[in-house]
Amino acid sequence: MRFPRIPALLVGLLTVLMVAGCSTNGIQSIPLPGGVDVGDNPRTYRIQFANILDLVPQSAVKQNGIAIGRVTKVEVPDNEWYALVTVKVKNEVNLSDEARASIQQTSLLGEKFVSLDEPKDTEGAPRQNPDQAIPLDRTRTATDIEQVLGALAMLLNGGGINQLQPIVSELNKAFEGRTNEFRGLIENADSLIASLNRQRDDLISAIDGLAKLSTRANNQTEQIERILQQMPAGVAVLEEQRPQFVDLLTKLDKLGEVGTDVLGRAHEEIVTDLKALRPVLTELAKAAPDLITAAPLMLTHPFPDWLLPGVQGDSTNLFMTLDLRTLNQLEALGVGQGNPVYSPPKRHNVPVNPKNPYYNGNGPRYGWPTITLVPPGPDSRPGPNTPPSGGTYPASFAPTPKQGQGILDGTLATIGVPA
Structure with missing residues (x-):
């Protein structure tokens, strides 16, 4: 019978599989079927992430929604608190030193992948050095559905959602019968915000001016302290002269009364004089060209300014x-x-x-x-x-x-x- 040969074949097959497994880096080193082909000369980049969720090797690397490579290695460097992800992409993908990387997922419950994005106007920017990892300040991790559900559960179970009921009740009582007033308040607030938005540049300029003023005041701290120290003496002098100031203000008040009375009585005469000045000023305006012509002679009389070019030496006869x-x-x-x-x-x-x-x-x-x-x-x-x-x-x-x-x-x- 040939049945005893079957266990021997199984043992041999298991042995081959074990040897093959020991000769590789594990099943994660095997490319996924249907994955992107990076070619014979791919580019390798290393990326730092604060959180990679459940990203695993052989995950896709995409740019603008198109697969351009795959994740080859995920590790945590010694004495560090971030994950270092190594990716291989096609050779024609040449990232700039301003490129951004993020962990995204294909769908709500789909697999994770690495997304590479280039900011605008980076065509002439220097290229990313493959020997240097993309730092944490240029990477981020998208919000996971598990995090959203966990936060929602915390809010519903142990949060303050149950305290919203009295707040809503009080708001209903406040709005009852005052709908038009609150609507007008909201419209006015909207107009105010729109006006502030239109004057945003002016507000920024004012804030910048205040910043410069604060800087200048900070640089003159010693002078300000000296002024503050001398201010009590000045206030004391003003206190001593307070009766004179009071008397001055009283006399100014009387002067104002007298001036008002004089102006009231001479109102018609003042108006008449001003009207009489109108033709004089009109004629002066008409004579403006002649005044301009006569101005040089008025300033240099009796020598007109055209005489100076004809003067030889430092003197002339008159x-x-x-x-x-x-x-x-x-x-x-x-x-x-x-x-x-x-x-x-x-x-x-x-x-x-x-x-x-x-x-x-x-x-x-x-x-x-x-x-x-x-x-x-x-x-x-x-x-x-x-x-x-x-x-x-x-x-x-x-x-x-x-x-x-x-x-x-x-x-x-x-x-x-x-x-």
Whole structure:
């Protein structure tokens, strides 16, 4: 019979299996059927995890939901409190030094796998060194359904869920009959939060400003302490002068009453004066270009600023004739002379500068100075109204006093003031 040969075959088969098992690293070293093919030259990365749940070797490694490798080893380094997971991925997967790793699961109760993610704009970032593990600050573990159920059980059994009943009852009592008011309160709160959100940049700037102020105050601690130490002495001085301050405030109050009374009585006059100033200010605004033109001469009188480029050296000569007689000065200002009359030039084809304020109906009269407010032309010369060197104005401008009348009476009569 051949039946005794069966136990011998079984023993031989078991022996072969035992030898095969001893020659490998266990069943976990055998790739799963249908797993991803990483090729002949895969990349190896090591990842640190604070918690790997029930992740085991030969688990999948995915990127953007596509399998790119598998877990080859799970270990805990000596004297460490984290798990070190070794993975192999396809050679074309080249992680940057900003890559993130996480433990995910395929479904609610599915198997765990390692997910590798790249942040945005990491194309030009340095690559991850395979000799250095991805640190804990770049890894995380997704919440497991077991943890959720455990927390829910703790809340329902030993938590404060039973204390919600009186809270809900009190809220119902508070809201009863006040639904519209609470709705308005919620809408106002929503508007407030939206306004704060729109002003978020301003709030951040204000907080940054407070931070800078705090830093500056912290750097000036000694000065602040010295001021605080000297403040009691200053407060004591103010305390001694309190009667004077009280008297000052009392007088200020009286001054305010008097000022209010004066302003009340002179209200119409003040309004009238302000209205009267309107045409003056309007004309000044119209004369703004002329004022700008005359400003250089006003600041450098009697030398116009255009004279400076022609000065050789550090000095220049000035020839000036001053007539300090009162009557002539009054006439030079136009007192008693009527409106200015334009005096045409005695010779023809004289170049005329329209920017000259003496031009076109406002020309100089006999006896007026002829200093122009704009730079003269290259061929210009003093006008005929300027008295020659050593000369005087005609005597007709100086009226002869009548018999029994002083020089002042004649001057007053000239300007229209009766004696």
